[in-house]
Amino acid sequence: MAIKESASSCVDPRFYPDIGDYAVIGDCRTAALVSKYGCIDWLCWPRFDSPSIFAALLDRDRGGYWKIAPAEPFSIEREYLNASNVLQTRFQTSSGTVALLDLMPVRDTTQAVMVPDHEIIRQISCTTGQVEIEIDLTPRANYGERIPPIRDFGKLGVRIENGYGVYWLRSSIPLKVKDSSVWAKTTLRAGDTLVFCFSYTENAPAVLSPLEQVPQRIDTCTQWWQSWTAKGQYEGDFRDEVMRSALALKLMIFAPSGAIIAAPTTSLPERIGGDLNWDYRYCWLRDASLTIRALIELGFWVEATSFLDWMLHATRLTQPELRILYTLYGNRPPKESESNILRGYRGSRPVRIGNAARDQVQLDVYGEVVDAAAQFAFHGGELDREMQKVLVGFGNYVVKHWDAPDQGIWEPRTGPRNHTHSRLLCWAALDRLISLNEKGKLKHIPIEQYKKQAEAIRQQIQQRAWNKKLQSYVSELDGDKVDSSLLLLSWYGFEKPDGQRMRGTYRRLRERLSTPEGLLYRSEDLTSEGTFAICSFWEVEYLALGGGTIQEARGLISTLNKYRNQLGLYGEEIDGSTGQALGNFPQAFTHVGYIGAALSLMQREKGEQQLGHRAESATPQPSHPKQDA
Amino acid sequence: MNWGSWILSGFIATLALSALLVGSQGLRLTRMNVPYLLGTIITPERERARLYGFFAHVLNGWVFSFFYIYIFEARHMVNWWFGLLIGVAHALVLLTVGMMLLPSIHPRMATERKGPTARRQLEPPGFMALNYGYRTPISIFVAHAAFGAILGSLYHLR
Numbered sequence: 186m187a188i189k190e191s192a193s194s195c196v197d198p199r200f201y202p203d204i205g206d207y208a209v210i211g212d213c214r215t216a217a218l219v220s221k222y223g224c225i226d227w228l229c230w231p232r233f234d235s236p237s238i239f240a241a242l243l244d245r246d247r248g249g250y251w252k253i254a255p256a257e258p259f260s261i262e263r264e265y266l267n268a269s270n271v272l273q274t275r276f277q278t279s280s281g282t283v284a285l286l287d288l289m290p291v292r293d294t295t296q297a298v299m300v301p302d303h304e305i306i307r308q309i310s311c312t313t314g315q316v317e318i319e320i321d322l323t324p325r326a327n328y329g330e331r332i333p334p335i336r337d338f339g340k341l342g343v344r345i346e347n348g349y350g351v352y353w354l355r356s357s358i359p360l361k362v363k364d365s366s367v368w369a370k371t372t373l374r375a376g377d378t379l380v381f382c383f384s385y386t387e388n389a390p391a392v393l394s395p396l397e398q399v400p401q402r403i404d405t406c407t408q409w410w411q412s413w414t415a416k417g418q419y420e421g422d423f424r425d426e427v428m429r430s431a432l433a434l435k436l437m438i439f440a441p442s443g444a445i446i447a448a449p450t451t452s453l454p455e456r457i458g459g460d461l462n463w464d465y466r467y468c469w470l471r472d473a474s475l476t477i478r479a480l481i482e483l484g485f486w487v488e489a490t491s492f493l494d495w496m497l498h499a500t501r502l503t504q505p506e507l508r509i510l511y512t513l514y515g516n517r518p519p520k521e522s523e524s525n526i527l528r529g530y531r532g533s534r535p536v537r538i539g540n541a542a543r544d545q546v547q548l549d550v551y552g553e554v555v556d557a558a559a560q561f562a563f564h565g566g567e568l569d570r571e572m573q574k575v576l577v578g579f580g581n582y583v584v585k586h587w588d589a590p591d592q593g594i595w596e597p598r599t600g601p602r603n604h605t606h607s608r609l610l611c612w613a614a615l616d617r618l619i620s621l622n623e624k625g626k627l628k629h630i631p632i633e634q635y636k637k638q639a640e641a642i643r644q645q646i647q648q649r650a651w652n653k654k655l656q657s658y659v660s661e662l663d664g665d666k667v668d669s670s671l672l673l674l675s676w677y678g679f680e681k682p683d684g685q686r687m688r689g690t691y692r693r694l695r696e697r698l699s700t701p702e703g704l705l706y707r708s709e710d711l712t713s714e715g716t717f718a719i720c721s722f723w724e725v726e727y728l729a730l731g732g733g734t735i736q737e738a739r740g741l742i743s744t745l746n747k748y749r750n751q752l753g754l755y756g757e758e759i760d761g762s763t764g765q766a767l768g769n770f771p772q773a774f775t776h777v778g779y780i781g782a783a784l785s786l787m788q789r790e791k792g793e794q795q796l797g798h799r800a801e802s803a804t805p806q807p808s809h810p811k812q813d814a
Numbered sequence: 815m816n817w818g819s820w821i822l823s824g825f826i827a828t829l830a831l832s833a834l835l836v837g838s839q840g841l842r843l844t845r846m847n848v849p850y851l852l853g854t855i856i857t858p859e860r861e862r863a864r865l866y867g868f869f870a871h872v873l874n875g876w877v878f879s880f881f882y883i884y885i886f887e888a889r890h891m892v893n894w895w896f897g898l899l900i901g902v903a904h905a906l907v908l909l910t911v912g913m914m915l916l917p918s919i920h921p922r923m924a925t926e927r928k929g930p931t932a933r934r935q936l937e938p939p940g941f942m943a944l945n946y947g948y949r950t951p952i953s954i955f956v957a958h959a960a961f962g963a964i965l966g967s968l969y970h971l972r
Contacts, residue, residue, distance in 0.1 A: 299858040299922065299935045340929030341937070349842035349947065353937070355930075388839060389847040390946055391937035393930040 201245060201531045202226075204453055205750040205766035208263060208272045210305070211436035212289035216449035217305060218242060218770070219287050221261050221751075223254035223274055230350070230385040231303050232513060233439065233446050234466040236327040238352065238385075243452055243536050244527040249325030251383070253285055253307055256319040256370060263751055269410035270432055271403065272752075281314020283373060290406045292440075301353075301384035301392045306399055306406075308380045311373035318373055322354060322383070323366040328538065329526040332365045341393060343367050350387035356380070357396050418484035419780075421787030426746060429753035430776035431483055434476075437773040439513045442499060443491025444468040445476060446513070448757065448769035454533035455714040455758055455768045462533055464540045465757075465769040467510045467518045470496065470550040471594055472774050477557040478796070479780040481564050493561050496554050497575050505578035507554065509547040509596075510540060518543045545592040546601065551579045552610025552617075556677070559617035562626045573627050580618045580630060584638050587611035588645075593660075594670050595708055603662040605650040606670040608642055613677045615639035646679070651686065657693035658686065660708065667693050668708035669720035672727045676796065682732035691732055694724075700761040703744050715758030715767035721745050722778030729785040730795055738786050745779075755779065816972045820883045821876075823968035828875025831961040832868070838953035845946040846939070846953065854922045854936060875961070878904070882965050890971065897966020898959045905958035909951055913939045 207218040207226070215235070218227035226241040226248070240248030259276040266273055272287040286308045290300065309318060326333045326347045333347045343360055345352035354360070357380045360369045373379065382394040394402075413435065419427045437446050447469050452462035473496055480489035499515025500507055512518050520543075523535035558576055562568050568576070593604035615635045621627035649662040660668040671690050675682035698706045700716055705724060707717035722745065728738035748759045750766065755775040757768030788795045838844050850860075852874070853867025882900055886892040917923045917938045924930040924938055943950040 297857065297859040299854070299860075339926060341924060341926055342929075344945075349845070351845065351937075351945075351947075386937075387842075387845065389845055389850045390939070391845075392935045393924055393937055395930045395932050395935065398932060 203765055204530070204756055204768075204770050205754075207242075207750075207754075207770055208265075208274075208287075208752050209433065209436055209449065209754065209771055210270055210272055210287050210289050211449070212291050212303070213436065213438055213440035214292075214303065215289075216436050217287075217289065218450065219272055219274075221263055221274065222252070223276065223285055224250050224252040225287070225305070226250050227450055228305070229449075229466070230352075231387060233437075233449050234512060234518075237329070238324050238326055238347070240325065240329055240527060242450065243524075243530055244329055247325060247329040247526055247528070249323050249329065251305075251307075251322040253309055253318065253320050253381070255283065256317045265429075265432070265752060266407050267411065268414040268428060268432070269407045270436055271407045271410065276316070278314075278316050281316040281373075281375070282312045283309055283316045283318065284312055285309045286403060288403060288406050290402055291409050299392045300402075301382070301394060302386050302389075304382055304384040304394065306380070306382055306394075306403065308378060308399060308403060309373070310378040311375050313375055315372055315374045318371055318379070320356075320358075320360070320369040320371075320379075320381070321366055322368075324352065328524050328536070335362045335365065335367060337362050350385055351391055353382075353384050353386075353391055353393055355382045355384075355394055355396060416484055418482075419783065419787065421783055421790070423742065423746075423783045423786075426749070426753060427483070427780055427783045430755075430779045431479075431485070433754055433771050433776045434479070434773055434780070435485075435488065437771075438488055438492070440491075442514050443488070443495035444499065444511070444513045444515075445472070445492055445773055447472070447774060448772045450769045451538060452527075452533070452536040453530055453756070453767075453769045456533075457531050457767070458533055459714075460534065461714055461768075462529065462535065462537055463542075463769070464518075464521070464537050465772075467512055467540060468495075469510045469774075470500075470507060471509060471547060471553050472777060473550075473553040474556040474560065475781055476773070476777050477560050479777045479784070481560060482784050483780065486566075489561065490566065493557060493566075496557065497572050500554075501575075504575060505582040507550045507579070508543060509545055509550055509592075510543055541598070542592075542596045545596060546589075547593065547596070548583070548586060548589065548591045548607040549594055549604075549610035551583050552613035552677070555579055555614040555617050556610075559621055562621055563624070568621070568626055573629070576618060576621075576627060577630050580615060580635060583611050583614045584631075584634060587638065587642055595668065595711065597710070603649075605646060605658060605660055605662065606668075606673065608646050608650065608662070609674060609677060609679055612639055612642040612646065612679060615642070616678070643679070655693055656689040658690045666709045667697055669694060669698060669705050669717065669723060670707075672720070672723040675727060675730055675732065676723070678796070682727055682730040687727075687732060691727065702761070702764070703741060704748075704759055704761055706761075715760045718745075718748070718755050718757060718759050718772065718775040719778035721759075722775070722782040725782035726778075726785045729782065729789045731789075735786070735790055738782075738789070742782055742786060815883065815887060816970055819968070819970045820880065823965050824876045824879030824883070825872075826968060827879055827961045827964040828872050830964050831875055831957050832871060834957040834960055835953065838949075838957070843947065844943075844950040844953045846943055846950050851916075851920070851936070855920060858922060879961075879965055882962060883969055886966070886969060887971065892966055892969050892971050894963040894966040897962035897964070897969075899962070900966075901958040901960070901962025902955060904962065905951075905955045908958070909942045909954055913941070913943050 202220045206221045228239040229235040229237045241250035259278045262275045274285045342353045342355035380399040448465035451464035455461035519539035521539040521541040527536040590601035594606045652659045658671045674680040680687045704716035705720040706712045725742045754771040756766030756770040757772040849867030852870040853863030917925045923936040924934045
């Protein structure tokens, strides 16, 4: 729906667009967030986790931004060009209409042409009437800490020095360097087009884009995305939504290594004005299993294989121990620090760089990685000898450590506890290794030891994570609280979704964690933040797997569709009262959840096998004594 | 000329020069990437350009070492500081005359007068190659001084 807004509002220090008002563009190396007011408010070059050059997202007047928008009031309509990550924003003013295209060209290594290492292309065309356009590029390097020197090099463009690296801005109209900004104002008439190329280079002389090639490059990039999307194999009723989620996920895959980041931003708050602001530009292993499943079942084998390779090889320095998060190349993320400059989204301080969760212990990550490898193998992938050795190393580690307390999936910054979800994933790790061995895909494992330990974990979960009084599984052993990760008990094949225990657990989750709108908080201890989007998709999947009816699952996913932004993107959380996106944006994990939910629903509707890795479950699932149920 | 000594000392000095230039890039002192600049004369493809450029640079270093040796023989004097002096002079010529002429010689380098075109897109180096970072002249001087000093140390007059 078109919304009337003032162009000047996007650089007003007091005005922050809603988190859901952003679109994302990217090149599978980094990403930029573009507000609906035509303003690029977030950009880190050359990688997702590099320091920012635009960070108005976190501080309107200190962060830096690049605006191209009408200089008069306008209404807005936005969309991605058909099945691509090329963003089009249409501005309608009282005097005319302009269309702005934003993209980061994907590097096509098959073509022998010179292109900049990293680049944003923006093209604005007047389609009707005439519109006065304002261009304002205000760079602020290193999270707003430094105003980089700007110099006009005439026909070469405008050059912005940033220490070792250099930015070049090329434009089809003359630009003025003014007050540490690059600025222009011009009137476009129907048929007029302006193009801008903003690039960054740091390890070689820059490549400067010829502007006359821009229309062709936009077409090439759009076609690249469309041909990638065409490989998606989902044939259910939510194809547009699923493929948009896949496109968003693809933007968060770091192509050179295969790593997948949680989100391209830092410190977008989980509670407006609060301090729940974290840096998500790293790779969490806890998302591995669901992510691999989404990629494989959509047919994106290249991405799935690269991600698995990254998990098994980039983590080599710490194996058999796994950390919970890594950088794009498998290193330890930087120590968490707080920005002294950026004041945070709508005053939500602090802005954090790095993530202190790097020092936490989470035992669930072993199950995630092993389950991901099992899915890969059960879908026809080959586990080579080295991969097998690594997996057995993980299994042996689990055998020794599964009974230890850890921080658990929600990473509370309190002490370690005995989390049910972590036990579940330790069980899943051993269960999948046994399955792989029995199917001849994994050799040389101490199978009797694995079976014995898997059974011990199973008994512990069934006895100590089940609360008879609540008639529900609980978050911690011997505890009395629930959290949404318990929905995954059936996803990993530990409990049948239609069994009495899962039904009881589901009832308790709804009772304690659900909002009137049907959204779910992740934990009883975390209801002061927004509802956690992926938990609702786990709920859809639980229903689709047999915990509910097809109608219930379909009804819930349709409800959740209303919380996507205009472009089909989800954040990490949804405000339970306003429905606004909260937390880092867009969130890979949420989109993985959407894809998984839609796949399970489609498979249920078509009577197809669901969750192939789970069907291979090796250890028997005994029925529970009636008095326990 | 002591041909055997030239081949050996020229090769070692060229490797040292390459290592210093690559090292100064790795240390973020400069964006000057000589293999890439040389390779893009042959191909626009980034990875191949680096590979071709590396071999071209080694060959180039060998050829240039011949001129150093020629001076050693002509003056009948060879030691590390004399080689270093020639290296500094070489770097000075490269940074002034060489960099000024490069956009005219290089088929894929843009010029400040015309701007980039479909064929010429590489950022020109500017005076003393300062466009590639203000520490670029330092790394060029150091690398070439080392090149000359190694040649002066290793070469044996006939």
